[in-house]
Amino acid sequence: MTKTITMAAATAGHAEGGTTLNAFDNALLAAGIGNINLIKVSSIVPPDVSIIELPKIKPGAIVPTAYAAMTSETPGETVAAAVGYALPDDPQKNGVIMEFHGVATREEAERQIRAMLDEAFSVRGETIHKMQVFAVDHTVERIGCALAAITLLAEEDLV
Amino acid sequence: MTKTITMAAATAGHAEGGTTLNAFDNALLAAGIGNINLIKVSSIVPPDVSIIELPKIKPGAIVPTAYAAMTSETPGETVAAAVGYALPDDPQKNGVIMEFHGVATREEAERQIRAMLDEAFSVRGETIHKMQVFAVDHTVERIGCALAAITLLAEEDLV
Amino acid sequence: MTKTITMAAATAGHAEGGTTLNAFDNALLAAGIGNINLIKVSSIVPPDVSIIELPKIKPGAIVPTAYAAMTSETPGETVAAAVGYALPDDPQKNGVIMEFHGVATREEAERQIRAMLDEAFSVRGETIHKMQVFAVDHTVERIGCALAAITLLAEEDLV
Numbered sequence: 001m002t003k004t005i006t007m008a009a010a011t012a013g014h015a016e017g018g019t020t021l022n023a024f025d026n027a028l029l030a031a032g033i034g035n036i037n038l039i040k041v042s043s044i045v046p047p048d049v050s051i052i053e054l055p056k057i058k059p060g061a062i063v064p065t066a067y068a069a070m071t072s073e074t075p076g077e078t079v080a081a082a083v084g085y086a087l088p089d090d091p092q093k094n095g096v097i098m099e100f101h102g103v104a105t106r107e108e109a110e111r112q113i114r115a116m117l118d119e120a121f122s123v124r125g126e127t128i129h130k131m132q133v134f135a136v137d138h139t140v141e142r143i144g145c146a147l148a149a150i151t152l153l154a155e156e157d158l159v
Numbered sequence: 160m161t162k163t164i165t166m167a168a169a170t171a172g173h174a175e176g177g178t179t180l181n182a183f184d185n186a187l188l189a190a191g192i193g194n195i196n197l198i199k200v201s202s203i204v205p206p207d208v209s210i211i212e213l214p215k216i217k218p219g220a221i222v223p224t225a226y227a228a229m230t231s232e233t234p235g236e237t238v239a240a241a242v243g244y245a246l247p248d249d250p251q252k253n254g255v256i257m258e259f260h261g262v263a264t265r266e267e268a269e270r271q272i273r274a275m276l277d278e279a280f281s282v283r284g285e286t287i288h289k290m291q292v293f294a295v296d297h298t299v300e301r302i303g304c305a306l307a308a309i310t311l312l313a314e315e316d317l318v
Numbered sequence: 319m320t321k322t323i324t325m326a327a328a329t330a331g332h333a334e335g336g337t338t339l340n341a342f343d344n345a346l347l348a349a350g351i352g353n354i355n356l357i358k359v360s361s362i363v364p365p366d367v368s369i370i371e372l373p374k375i376k377p378g379a380i381v382p383t384a385y386a387a388m389t390s391e392t393p394g395e396t397v398a399a400a401v402g403y404a405l406p407d408d409p410q411k412n413g414v415i416m417e418f419h420g421v422a423t424r425e426e427a428e429r430q431i432r433a434m435l436d437e438a439f440s441v442r443g444e445t446i447h448k449m450q451v452f453a454v455d456h457t458v459e460r461i462g463c464a465l466a467a468i469t470l471l472a473e474e475d476l477v
Contacts, residue, residue, distance in 0.1 A: 005378065019271070021257060022278045028201075029282060035253050037200040037223060037311070041355040042346075046378025059253035060164065060205025062223050062311075064355060064380050094353050094377035098339060112337070119340045123347060152355070152380070178430070180416060181437045187360075188441060194412050196359040196382060196470070218412035219323065219364025221382050221470075 003154035005046050005064070009054040010083060012148040014138035020071040023145035027069065027138075031147055033057065038065040041152065045085050045095030051132070054151070056159040063157060067149035068099035072140045081146040082109035082135035086117040088126040096120040097150050106137040162313035164205050164223070168213040169242060171307040173297035179230040182304035186228065186297075190306055192216070197224040200311065204244050204254030210291070213310070215318040222316060226308035227258035231299045240305040241268035241294035245276040247285040255279040256309050265296040321472035323364050323382070327372040328401060330466040332456035338389040341463035345387065345456075349465055351375070356383040359470065363403050363413030369450070372469070374477040381475060385467035386417035390458045399464040400427035400453035404435040406444040414438040415468050424455040 013031030017023030028034035036057050043066035057063065070079040080102065087095040098116040100109045113133045121128050138146040172190030176182030187193035195216050202225035216222065229238040239261065246254040257275040259268045272292045280287050297305040331349030335341030346352035354375050361384035375381065388397040398420065405413040416434040418427045431451045439446050456464040 005380070018278045019275055021259075022275055022282075025255070025257075025275075025279055026282055034283075035203055037203045037205075039198055039200055039223065039357055041357055041380065044353055044355045044378050046355075049378070060203045060208070062164070062200065064357065096343070098343075100339075116337055116340055116343075119336045120343055123340075123344055124352075177437045178434055180418075181434055181441075184414070184416075184434075184438055185441055193442075194362055196362045196364075198357055198359055198382065219362045219367070221323070221359065 003156055005049060005152045005154055007050050007052050007153040008045055008150055009052050009153060010134040010150045011054045012134045012136035014136050014146045016141055016144050020143055023071050023143050024069055027145040027147040031149060033149060035059045037062045038067060041066055043097035045087060045097060047092045047094050057157050058159055061157045064152040065149050066097040066099055068101040069145055069147040070101035071145040073143050075140050075142060077103060078105055078137050078139045079146045080104040080106050080109035080135060080137040081148040082113045082133060083148040083150050084113035084117055084131060084133035085150060086121055086128045086131040089129045106135045109135040162315055164208060164311045164313055166209050166211050166312040167204055167309055168211050168312060169293040169309045170213045171293045171295035173295050173305045175300050175303050179302055182230050182302050183228055186304040186306040190308060192308060194218045196221045197226060200225055202256035204246060204256060206251045206253050216316050217318055220316045223311040224308050225256040225258055227260040228304060228306040229260035230304040232302050234299050234301060236262060237264055237296050237298045238305045239263040239265050239268035239294060239296040240307040241272045241292060242307040242309050243272035243276055243290060243292035244309060245280055245287045245290040248288045265294045268294045321474055323367060323470045323472055325368050325370050325471040326363055326468055327370050327471060328452040328468045329372045330452045330454035332454050332464045334459050334462050338461055341389050341461050342387055345463040345465040349467060351467060353377045355380045356385060359384055361415035363405060363415060365410045365412050375475050376477055379475045382470040383467050384415040384417055386419040387463055387465040388419035389463040391461050393458050393460060395421060396423055396455050396457045397464045398422040398424050398427035398453060398455040399466040400431045400451060401466040401468050402431035402435055402449060402451035403468060404439055404446045404449040407447045424453045427453045
């Protein structure tokens, strides 16, 4: 796309909803990204990208996003979603994003992400300069969703 | 993406096919969007977008689209797909799109969409100014697909 | 998106990994597309696009890609992924891409793709000028992935 990705921002949220899609929508709202268009990407941090706090994004903006979501309709079940990124020593090389969703606790999700990022850097022959993981879990009342996301942003996406 | 979304157009279609992917392809053709590249979005109507009839879109155009599809290889089974949007009173705020697919009739799919849009607006604290639902069902002969979609379009996507 | 797709390049790869997501990541690396952001498209070759060998793509580039992947955690199982395209006689008309993934051999995957492309052209009333299929299989040791992809590229995506 012609717009240039210059920022990445992570977030996570969880919520109940009347349907699984509403639970997902509500989790997006809880995460602060419920009014934008997510396009799922698989899942690289471009070189020279700034990691920032989630900014105010224009409503309806079309935003490439690596995300994981887990919905459940089983009351009492704990579900988790997590994303994490790792950046290499050389800022001109790309970072890697990993996602996890499942019946799990937040701690288990975080551990999975770290292990996946470790392997991703090991196979690339790179060492990890910085790693950060964003995870959330949700214990279902009726219908619930846990969601974690890393948005890839351009200047024009911001309010 | 740098192109600016200024229009949204909904459509639906259903078809049989020799494989599930061909049934999906044939349903896309029946819906008039079989020769473009759909990118799945999750799923907001940007502010100030015109809702239009499905226009002629350039072959191969890459079009962010909220869509739902249900394929089935069970002869006699009725499957449905639906999308719907709701717009708020304030045209500078975004609308919301919901999708449904499943073993269901068109009427059931429509009811689901309306309920999901109601909840989406309720949690956003907005009232619905306009709501429209596009649904289709298909009773499978051998391998069938029901599909409904809302395309998000820019001027440059049109023929 | 404003960038203009002028090239398409296919590739395939397979790998083991410590998790299914790492196996997928490793298969992407084996295929030469492990350091870019794939956006899944459904799945048309735009008119007047050159089919090229996989070029060097900028790390982190956001690339619309038709892909199929099959991961398995069943040791001894053979999984396959394939993509193929067919182009019509008239270069100003679009081509079609089909994807396959499943528990299958490479030969079975290739046959599926050919049959799906034949049907896609038959229903469009076009004859196939050129067809090419890219398939790979993988016999799982512990956790494996087979992946095949056709990337849709713009000049600006290349190194």
